[in-house]
Amino acid sequence: MPPDAARRSDRSRRAILVAALELVEALGYSRLTIEAVATRAGVGKQTIYRWWSSKGPLLFEAFVELGPIGQYPPTCGDLAADLRLELRVVVEELGERRFDQVCRALLHEARDDLLALLLTPRRLRLEERLRAAQRVGEVRLEVDVAVAADLLLGAVHQRWLLRTEPLSGQHADAVVDLVLRALRG
Amino acid sequence: MPPDAARRSDRSRRAILVAALELVEALGYSRLTIEAVATRAGVGKQTIYRWWSSKGPLLFEAFVELGPIGQYPPTCGDLAADLRLELRVVVEELGERRFDQVCRALLHEARDDLLALLLTPRRLRLEERLRAAQRVGEVRLEVDVAVAADLLLGAVHQRWLLRTEPLSGQHADAVVDLVLRALRG
Amino acid sequence: MPPDAARRSDRSRRAILVAALELVEALGYSRLTIEAVATRAGVGKQTIYRWWSSKGPLLFEAFVELGPIGQYPPTCGDLAADLRLELRVVVEELGERRFDQVCRALLHEARDDLLALLLTPRRLRLEERLRAAQRVGEVRLEVDVAVAADLLLGAVHQRWLLRTEPLSGQHADAVVDLVLRALRG
Amino acid sequence: MPPDAARRSDRSRRAILVAALELVEALGYSRLTIEAVATRAGVGKQTIYRWWSSKGPLLFEAFVELGPIGQYPPTCGDLAADLRLELRVVVEELGERRFDQVCRALLHEARDDLLALLLTPRRLRLEERLRAAQRVGEVRLEVDVAVAADLLLGAVHQRWLLRTEPLSGQHADAVVDLVLRALRG
DNA sequence: GTGTAAACGAGACGGTACGTCCTGTCTTGCA
DNA sequence: TGCAAGACAGGACGTACCGTCTCGTTTACAC
Incomplete structure (x- = not known):
């Protein structure tokens, strides 16, 4: 069965994204493990695998959602x-x-x-x-x-x-x- | 004690570099394993770990030594x-x-x-x-x-x-x- | 955390004990390896290490459970x-x-x-x-x-x-x- | 060629036996390694393998030669x-x-x-x-x-x-x- | 004395197994 | 009934020793 997005727990989702971001910052990418993300987020591993296929897309989503991108300075005429x-x-x-x-x-x-x-x-x-x-x-x-x-x-x-x-x-x-x-x- | 480079087996060294290059070409970096390199080179794992700390420097040396860098076209005046x-x-x-x-x-x-x-x-x-x-x-x-x-x-x-x-x-x-x-x- | 015995797979447990007993009989103790037991039992090594600390206790349990101890001849009066x-x-x-x-x-x-x-x-x-x-x-x-x-x-x-x-x-x-x-x- | 006992270094031989005995006392049998004996005796591994086939005979000889067996009390008539x-x-x-x-x-x-x-x-x-x-x-x-x-x-x-x-x-x-x-x- | 051959120290080598770690899947039990 | 918890099969990790095999370097006998 495909995951039922309607029933998705937003609480878990956000906890996972936050944990992923904190860990990648602390450890770097290659030392980051799904297990560690699950543990830190207080979440079962399956809950991660249910919604993301691997570390890459998980981090990407985490970054897009929570990352400090933002700054778009206004253009002047020069x-x-x-x-x-x-x-x-x-x-x-x-x-x-x-x-x-x-x-x-x-x-x-x-x-x-x-x-x-x-x-x-x-x-x-x-x-x-x-x-x-x-x-x-x-x-x-x-x-x-x-x-x-x-x-x-x-x-x-x-x-x-x-x-x-x-x-x-x-x-x-x-x-x-x-x-x-x-x-x- | 550090390994004694004088006694190093050039035979093994070359076999390892060749195997590493072949495997990274066939599998890509992340699917390349030290074990596979050792097996293909007919070499003990320790012989790899003795001389290289990880995949990165191994591949680098392999490439520098055997890679197809070479091409330096002659300059004309234009x-x-x-x-x-x-x-x-x-x-x-x-x-x-x-x-x-x-x-x-x-x-x-x-x-x-x-x-x-x-x-x-x-x-x-x-x-x-x-x-x-x-x-x-x-x-x-x-x-x-x-x-x-x-x-x-x-x-x-x-x-x-x-x-x-x-x-x-x-x-x-x-x-x-x-x-x-x-x-x- | 200690392993959770309640969730233990009896299937794996028995396969491990059987394999251990067969191998010790075939090879003797010193040539018996955990890896071989795991392979023969169709089990990950970790599943053995999770529940037994070493070959000794593993074999003991195997023997107590499956071994041919049994014989208790009846006493006569003499x-x-x-x-x-x-x-x-x-x-x-x-x-x-x-x-x-x-x-x-x-x-x-x-x-x-x-x-x-x-x-x-x-x-x-x-x-x-x-x-x-x-x-x-x-x-x-x-x-x-x-x-x-x-x-x-x-x-x-x-x-x-x-x-x-x-x-x-x-x-x-x-x-x-x-x-x-x-x-x- | 078989080793030439005439040229055997008594110095090395004794150092090996002493080291073996000290180590087996400190570590017990199973944690005793030939490498450790060689290192402690300041001897090449080959010098051990040349003269003994395995740990068992080595320890036996060490014990017979240096061990504290000795005591044979005199018999009285009773x-x-x-x-x-x-x-x-x-x-x-x-x-x-x-x-x-x-x-x-x-x-x-x-x-x-x-x-x-x-x-x-x-x-x-x-x-x-x-x-x-x-x-x-x-x-x-x-x-x-x-x-x-x-x-x-x-x-x-x-x-x-x-x-x-x-x-x-x-x-x-x-x-x-x-x-x-x-x-x- | 010198030559030569063996034993020696050192330690690299091809291997095997270790015990740990993590993956991605599957299962159980609680809320 | 959805999720945390975590056991599971699998497999790579990096380490420790194995026993074999060179390397030069003593060492000691034969000349």
Whole structure:
């Protein structure tokens, strides 16, 4: 029988999500076990398996629901300022332990779908801002905004991923400045 | 006492590296087990644990030693052509299952040091080429070549990482074209 | 938390005991492994470790439950005949491979408590018979029946233990005859 | 090639025997490992395997060479006194940890031959004393001295083996008294 | 004295079994 | 009757020793 969502205990569901988030923050992804989540949530293991197929989707849902994503700064009219602010928020977010752990978790479990989902909102905003800039002539029309977004986000994600050098606002600014030269008419 | 490297059996060492590489290619990282490597290599488990602490460093060494890294295309004088070729090789490499799996393995095990090591040679070549271009005036002197490399590699790694869209030579070319606009005087 | 005996699977428990007994008979104690028991019983190793601490107690329980102890020959009125019969049964029992192996197992694991438990029923019968003989004047009242039982059983166990000479009914008879001379008024 | 006993290092041999005895006393038989003996003796494992086939014979030799066997009390003319003294020495010996451990070791390894060898000297003395008593008419000629020795030693070994009650001189005396009644004319 | 052959210390090797941990499924009993 | 509790089969983990097998290094006899 498929689980009957109507009868689902919201109490248990929330306890599980909270426990998962706390544990992934404390232990990192690979040391996180379903058993530990169940125990900490005061829940039977079956109750987890009934509703989630594995650690990945569980953490994803936990993060979407409870995670500290939120910050969408308002855009002003200045393209450079807007992009800089946008990237700096990305940098901040990646610096948070929970976000970091969940992203790496999804990454490894080949749940790239979920990871992409997690990162999509920012990318969409970025692309939208670039298209707006195209409409007012600040960005050339021939520019593929998807590629432009790859440059902006990729450069930052690159450093996060490899930890070659610490993420910083300065780096994000440098990235924006360089990319803007490529986009302008 | 630490193991005595002088008495190490090269026969066993190579058998282990080969087996590890074959298995990670066949099964992917998470389904790879030390036991399976030992069995396939005809080796005791202890002989693996004696010399490697975990799957990550084992795969790394296997890849460095036996992996198909090699390709360093000769540079011609044309900056655009050189960068395009360089990025296309990167794309190819990431498309190989073994390379892909090993990178994700290191990533997950937080062996960013090893992952960076794996990716460093290409980055160095890229930066070197950019510096050469600066010397002949093809790239502005104010450009931070490290940031430029972040743009070029980050954009490609981004797609590899998220699998949002398949890696392709066209995309790499588009990235190069866009970045070149930012670099030129 | 201690295992919850109420939820214990009797199916698994019996399969384990049967497998243990078959294997100890086939291989002897020292070549018996928990892994082999688990495999033959179609059971996870943990299910064995959950309920038994080691091979010794496992075999003991197996033997008590499934072993061919049973034989308690009826006593006739003749003291000499009764003691002879009793010792001959002991000799027979010690001659059985399973009993032999289990006893030596317990001995080695210093589980003398269990070994004594295994041998106790016979000793109690023997002492009881001697006390009855004391009541009818066939055995002097000053005799310590515990010591008398030590003589009877000890002499037989001695040979079993050291394998100096094969156990035999004749030897048992000789022991009884000699001891009777010491007991009679 | 068989090992060349002429070149055998007496230094190593003694170090091994000493280490074996110390370790079996400290750990008991089953927790004693060849590796530990080698390490403690400052000797390569191969040097042990070259000269002994397993733990059993090693411990046996160690015990025969270094063990505290020795005590053979002089006999006086009194049969009862002589037997009592003899058994009391046996009791004392079995009470020593090293002797106890080595006996149980040999017992379990089915090296009953070695165990019997260890216990034989006392049995021979006992049988000899009984035969002497037969010659002077203190013991009936029909008595099988081997069976008589089984009674005497068996009763004591019985308690040692099962640890049902602590070994004691009193018990040994009671055994002697009872057996003497069976032996006398 | 020197040469050579064995025993030696050290310890890596292929294995086996250990006892623990966790997975994902199944079962029981309480609320 | 839904859920906590947790037993279950399975299987990988990392460790401990096994007994065998080189490695150089003494050591001691034969020349």
